[in-house]
Amino acid sequence: AQRVTQPEKLLxxxxxxxxxxxxxxxxxxxxxxxxxxxxxxxxxxxxxxHISRESIKGFTADLNKGETSFHLKKPFAQEEDSAMYxxxxxxxxxxANNLFFGTGTRLTVIP
Amino acid sequence: xxxVTQTPRNRITKTGKRIMLECSQTKGxxxxxxxxxxxxxxxxxxxxxxxxxxxxxxxxxxxxxxxxQAQAKFSLSLESAIPNQTALYFCxxxxxxxxxxxxxEGSRLTVL
Numbered sequence: 001a002q003r004v005t006q007p008e009k010l011l012x013x014x015x016x017x018x019x020x021x022x023x024x025x026x027x028x029x030x031x032x033x034x035x036x037x038x039x040x041x042x043x044x045x046x047x048x049x050h051i052s053r054e055s056i057k058g059f060t061a062d063l064n065k066g067e068t069s070f071h072l073k074k075p076f077a078q079e080e081d082s083a084m085y086x087x088x089x090x091x092x093x094x095x096a097n098n099l100f101f102g103t104g105t106r107l108t109v110i111p
Numbered sequence: 112x113x114x115v116t117q118t119p120r121n122r123i124t125k126t127g128k129r130i131m132l133e134c135s136q137t138k139g140x141x142x143x144x145x146x147x148x149x150x151x152x153x154x155x156x157x158x159x160x161x162x163x164x165x166x167x168x169x170x171x172x173x174x175x176x177x178x179x180q181a182q183a184k185f186s187l188s189l190e191s192a193i194p195n196q197t198a199l200y201f202c203x204x205x206x207x208x209x210x211x212x213x214x215x216e217g218s219r220l221t222v223l
Contacts, residue, residue, distance in 0.1 A: 009151065032210055044201065044212075046211045051210075099156075099210075099212060100156070100170075101155070102153055103151060103153035104154075
């Protein structure tokens, strides 16, 4: 069965420190992995997807099929990064058939 | 600006009442979704629709029903609300080319 695990419900880091939000998945096929973010009083929105291999707001995430992980990383955290982050697993054409979310990690960046 | 709009944004109701949450979109996307967000449980899929008249059950469909009468509208109904359906509900549309979901602002439902 498909599963997304985000082991940390809460994560606090100091401004300027590196941050890593962990995500592990379970899926027997070829997955599409995404990170979604929800800033305070804003809508849930896409941060990045593995297939794009891009850096958004300084964040990157590499799909590691051997470890079935898709950890989100940023070398220097900023206060505006404080938000709720969800890892999501999709499958089917363009990952469009369904999207399965993890339980989320609330990141707090301490000034 | 193309958008996903949910109504009502907040609703308090009593056990046993029928409730409808409505979602409309101007993005022109065929695929629409209803999710439920609970603290510590993340987002869980209730129902989804790939096109008008197409309805598919998600992870937690029991106690809910949906209607997709037009491409732009996807409504979620609770026929007889119960307290454990108290949650934040999100509607979303999918860009089928990129796999990106576009979310509404959420509807907070409280069942007393």
